[in-house]
Amino acid sequence: MSAPIASSQKLQKAQKIEIYSRFPRIPALHFAVYVGLGALLIASIGQVSPSPERLWDGIPRIFNLMDRMLPPETDPAFLVRMGWRLLETLQIAIAGTVFGVILSLPIAWLSARRISPLPFGSFLFKGLVSLFRTIPDLVWALIFVVTVGLGAVAGTMTIVVDTIGFCGRFFAEAMEDSDQEPQVALDAIGASKFSILMSVVLPDAMPSLINTTLFALEKAIRSSVVLGLVGAGGIGQELKSAFDLFQYHKASAIILSIFVIVLIMEWITDRLREKVK
Amino acid sequence: MLQISKIRKTFGELHAVNNVTLNIPSGQMVGVIGRSGAGKSTLLRLINRLADPTSGTISFDGTNVTELKGRDLRLWRASCAMIFQQFNLIERMDVLSNVLVGRIAHHDFVSSMLRQYTDEERALAIRALDRVGMVQQALQRAGTLSGGQQQRVAIAKALVQNPKILLADEPIASLDPANATRVMDSLRTINQNDGITVLVNLHTLDTARKYCDRIIAMRAGEVRFNGAAHELSNDLVRDIYGEAGLETGIDESVTSTSIEEASSSNDNQQIA
Ligand SMILES: Nc1ncnc2c1ncn2[C@@H]1O[C@H](COP(=O)(O)OP(=O)(O)O)[C@@H](O)[C@H]1O
Numbered sequence A: 001m002s003a004p005i006a007s008s009q010k011l012q013k014a015q016k017i018e019i020y021s022r023f024p025r026i027p028a029l030h031f032a033v034y035v036g037l038g039a040l041l042i043a044s045i046g047q048v049s050p051s052p053e054r055l056w057d058g059i060p061r062i063f064n065l066m067d068r069m070l071p072p073e074t075d076p077a078f079l080v081r082m083g084w085r086l087l088e089t090l091q092i093a094i095a096g097t098v099f100g101v102i103l104s105l106p107i108a109w110l111s112a113r114r115i116s117p118l119p120f121g122s123f124l125f126k127g128l129v130s131l132f133r134t135i136p137d138l139v140w141a142l143i144f145v146v147t148v149g150l151g152a153v154a155g156t157m158t159i160v161v162d163t164i165g166f167c168g169r170f171f172a173e174a175m176e177d178s179d180q181e182p183q184v185a186l187d188a189i190g191a192s193k194f195s196i197l198m199s200v201v202l203p204d205a206m207p208s209l210i211n212t213t214l215f216a217l218e219k220a221i222r223s224s225v226v227l228g229l230v231g232a233g234g235i236g237q238e239l240k241s242a243f244d245l246f247q248y249h250k251a252s253a254i255i256l257s258i259f260v261i262v263l264i265m266e267w268i269t270d271r272l273r274e275k276v277k
Numbered sequence B: 001m002l003q004i005s006k007i008r009k010t011f012g013e014l015h016a017v018n019n020v021t022l023n024i025p026s027g028q029m030v031g032v033i034g035r036s037g038a039g040k041s042t043l044l045r046l047i048n049r050l051a052d053p054t055s056g057t058i059s060f061d062g063t064n065v066t067e068l069k070g071r072d073l074r075l076w077r078a079s080c081a082m083i084f085q086q087f088n089l090i091e092r093m094d095v096l097s098n099v100l101v102g103r104i105a106h107h108d109f110v111s112s113m114l115r116q117y118t119d120e121e122r123a124l125a126i127r128a129l130d131r132v133g134m135v136q137q138a139l140q141r142a143g144t145l146s147g148g149q150q151q152r153v154a155i156a157k158a159l160v161q162n163p164k165i166l167l168a169d170e171p172i173a174s175l176d177p178a179n180a181t182r183v184m185d186s187l188r189t190i191n192q193n194d195g196i197t198v199l200v201n202l203h204t205l206d207t208a209r210k211y212c213d214r215i216i217a218m219r220a221g222e223v224r225f226n227g228a229a230h231e232l233s234n235d236l237v238r239d240i241y242g243e244a245g246l247e248t249g250i251d252e253s254v255t256s257t258s259i260e261e262a263s264s265s266n267d268n269q270q271i272a
C-alpha cells in the first residue's frame, strides 16, 4: 500500500475498504470463457508442441544429420549447376518483384481512399489485394504449378501475386498518407484524379514507395528460395531432391549458398534504403 | 452574375448551409463573415463544387453550375479560383511550377503528366508572379517561403487560371498583420483592375468593412445580413457573433489598427 504508515488507523481502514471494493469482480460468463480458453490452450500444447521427451530424443538425431551433411559438396560440376540455379532463383525474385510492383501501382491507386478515380469501387481492389495477401505464397505456388506447370514460370507468377498483396496494400497507404492540402487545391482548380496522382500524390509518396519495393524484393528472395520445394523453380527444387535422395553433402552446400545469397541481397537492399533516406 | 438559390448542405443532422439565396453581380468584392462553424467555408466549397449541395442550385451567367459534370465541371472549377488559409501549395515544387499548376485543367493526360506548358503559359505565370511581387523567388522551392509569400504565390496561381470568380477562404487567418494587408491589397487590386468577382471569408469584421463592397454575415448556416458595410448595425453584429459579439468586434478593430499601422510603415508592395 502506498499510504504513509504514519497516517491514522481510520484512514488506513477506509483505504483498505476502498481497495477491496475496487477489486474487480469477474462476471460469471467471462469467467467461464477464461476457463474454456485456458483448457483449450492446455489441450493444444499437449497435442502439437514437442514434449520434453521427444525433444530429448531429437537432439542426437540432429547431430547425426549434421554429421552426415559435413563437409558440404565441392564438386565443381555440381557447384556450377547450383550457380545457375541460384541465378534462376534471383531471376524469379527480381522479375516477379518488378512485374508485381508495376501492377501494384495502378491497383493501389484504384483502391486508395479519396485518391481513387472510382468513387465507390475502391473496396473491390482493396479486397483483391487482401485476397492475394492472405493466401500464403506456397499455396499460390501449388496453384500455379498445377495451372502453368512445373518450373520457374510458376515461381515468377507466385512472386508477382505475393508482391501485389504486399505492395498493393502499402502503396495505397502511402498514397492515402500523402499531403492533403495541395490535393484539395488541385481538385479546386479542376485537375483530374490522374493529374493529382502525378503531380502531388506520387512525388509525395515516392520515398515510401521505394522503401516498400525494397522490402518486397527482400521478401521475394526469401520466398523464391523455398518455392522450389513445391516445384515452382529455383534452388529450392535442388534442395528438395538432395534431401529426397539422401544426398546430405549436397543439401548442406545448397543451404550454405542460400544463406550467403540472402545475406548479400539484404546487404544490397540495406545500402539502397540508406540512399533513399 | 452569381445566383445562389435556396442552397442547402447537410452533414447528417447538421445544416452547415441552410437555405441560402444570394445574387452577386459580377465585379463585386464580397466579404463573408461569421463565427467559426457558421458555414462560410462550406458555402465557398459549394460554389466551386468541392462539395455538392443537398438541395438548391447555383448558376453563373445562366449556366447551372450544380449540374456540371466531367470536363465542364473541371473547366468551371478552373474559372472559379480558390485561395486557402493554409496556402495549399506543393511545397517541394518551385514557385513557377506551382503557379503553372493553375493551368492544369486546360491540359490533357499526357501533357499534364509531363508538365508541358506553352511559352504563353510561362509568360502568363511570370507576369502573375510579377503582379504579386514574387518574380525573384520564381525558382525557389515553395516550402522555403514564408506564409505571406506562399499566399501571394497562391494568388498568382489563381490569376493564371483566368478566373471569373475568386473564392478566398480565410486567406489571412494564418498571416501576420503586414502580410495580411499585402494579401488583402492584392485581392482588392485584382478585383478592381481585372473586374473579377471576389468572395472572401473573413474572421475579422473590420477587415471586411475596410476592403469589401458588400458584407454577407452568416450564422448557423443562414445568411443574417446581406448589404453594404455601413448598414451593419451593432444589433446585427451581436446577433451574428452571439453574446460576446460587440466585444469581439472591438477586439477585431484592435487587429485592424495594427494592420493599418503595418501597412503605412511597410514598403507596401502595390500590385500593378
Ligand atoms: N465534411 C464535413 N463533414 C461533417 N461536418 C462538416 C464538414 N464540413 C463542415 N462541417 C460542419 O459544418 C459546419 C460549418 O462548417 P464550415 O463551413 O467549415 O464553417 P466556417 O467556415 O464558417 O467555420 C460546422 O459545424 C462543421 O463542423
Ligand SMILES: [Mg+2]
Residues within 6 Å of the ligand: B037, B040, B041, B042, B169, B170
Ligand atoms: Mg472555415
